[in-house]
Amino acid sequence: MRGNSSTSRALNRRLLLKLLRDRGPISRAEMALITGLSPAAVTFVVAELMDEALVVEREAIAGATGRRPVPVDINYDAHLAVGFKLNRHSIDCVLTDLATTPLALMEAEVADTSPEAVIEVIAATIPRLLAQSGRSQSAVMGLGVSIPGEIDASNGICLQSPRFGWQNLAFASLVAERVDVPVWIDDDVNAFAVAQKLFGAGRQHRNFAALAIGAGIGCSLVINGEIYHGSRGAAGKMGHSISVPDGYLCECGRHGCLMAHAAEPFMLDEWQRRIGKPVTRAEFVGAVAAGREPAISILKDAGSRIGRHLAEVVNLFDPEIIVVGGEAVEFGEALLAPIRKTMEEFVFFARPELLPDWVPSSWARGAAALATQSIFDFERSPSS
Template identity: 30%
Template sequence: MGLSKAAMSGIARDLIALGVLHETETVQGQGRPSILLDLHPEGAFFVGISLLEDPAPLVLSDFNGNILARQTMPLSRDPGVIAGLIADALPKLLSGRKDAKRKLYGLGVALSGFVDERQANCVQSTLLGWQDVPLAQIISQKCGIDTFIENDAKAVAVSEKLFGSARDVQNFSVVSFDDGIGCAHFIGGKLYRGNHGGAGEIAHCTIEPGGSPCRCGKRGCLDTVASLKAIREMAKAEGLSCHSIEDLETEAARGNAAAVRVLHRAGNALGLAIAHLIQFNDPGMILIAHVEGRFDGLFGTVMRQTAEANVLPRYAGQTPIRTHRVDRDVWARGAASIAAHNFLIGPTPN
């Protein structure tokens, strides 16, 4: 942070007194051992909500990203109704934790769509049918808590940066692999949202020119070949009875040519998109977060091979591609981390 030893000493003392930091382990070396500091788990609490599924999950998260409680509420497309449902669900979520109630410093919402850079307004969401909805304001007025909203993939990226495996990586991209494909970039240690909030929308990059029509209006989007939904549909079109990647992998291992074809085509598309990501942005890590599916079979192998084969040979293998199976709570946890990030760092300047 460019501060002297003395300044850090004072700031750390204050933050420990505030209950935000606490001393963890000591590290031995030459000389007096260092005492490591970390966020105090009970220093602050946040609520995260995912509007990606029905019923919508709500989680209570501590300052280390641990989930302390979990609730669900029905999904609605009406912002006012959503705010009311959240307000109703909060007491149950916080019940029995009076410190959490007192130190509840923020609320985050993850949704599919575009969000403005103030993380306050939903500019557009096809899934929710929204256009310029000031969701953060509506919720914070109803619930009396600082509220921030964010795109699903970007929320997961922030979560990985704050609490996950990307803590020490300055530049990385998260690919969220589910029914649809999302992506978000961290650049220079900060979330990069793009000039219109569209950075990372790799789902609709053209990966098979002239390929299958996409719901976006174009053809050959990555989403039409590599998403879970696309894989299911390709399997169906091939006349296969199985739907999930797991089943397809089993079939492929048995030598079913149609299953091999589907997994190859999907893995190839995703691998090419990741290769482009590496060539364009040279991230320090690519993290694929998937709720379902497997990346240790043919699909994953083809994906990795294609990714390696389509970057400058000099760079092949230089960018770690990690796959990370996550539970259904990623989105809600990601949402909570958006609130935590705003509490920690504050709103972005400019």
């Protein structure tokens, strides 16, 4: 899709697919009217997209005045993507359609975090997901893997992932060689932001931040409709801002990072320190739901700390909204209210809305969105 001869065609395809994604089914005449493309150009591009089963004609609604124009829609169901979100001891796996709607979900165990072990689990899971969704005969259009770390997404290289001990690993091409499907990789919070941009709360926004609070903390930025990766794949690493000089040890090897003082593992450790006995996450969730101390104070402190750093992001970047995801969203307003309050206390001017948008499958769906976004963004090429 690169090169001058195909550039305008690619742009027209992207323009019409984006329009259909935003508006839902509309007629060719309306597409021409809204985009300013000629009716002939719209007809040509739609015919091409229909050949590839990317769009489909829907039933025209008959009106009193006779035949209505036939609406065209994205053929979400005709293409399948798979997403894998890598965790330390498991992989969240999902099979989705083009709208990143989950068709099959699975959590796969990994014996160790070596690339080889992870790739074997990925390869073995694809046929299981297809079977679970009753579509064993279907092809997969692409595969996305989200990895916590610094990722060169355009070249498919994991520059470093302290959680997995990976460095300068051409992970996308290693996976593509094994599974023979185009592969995209990115940081897990970036992947969450991609899904938010395509089909989530960020859909109507050109500039927004996607804050994730789970095993770590990240704040990805979407600027002018694109994920901002930075020059070294290290943008959005709010969780590694030093929050407490000489504080707790972070997984990155430094002391006092925000995530070491406010991510979920910190909350559980802190609760255990204060009540003086071993605890489980479920017990902590129960204590939060019941409004018990010291669980509520721990969330208040963590939230205030996050809000303070988030205010810096807002001052530098002025996002339209901040979408919040990650496992800790489950703690609800006990965590979100102090984030909001402190952020508003520390920002200079802008007060963007904080919008939680999270379900447990959001991580894996974000990974799948790395593949489906290639349909909506033809500049991006996979490793294959």
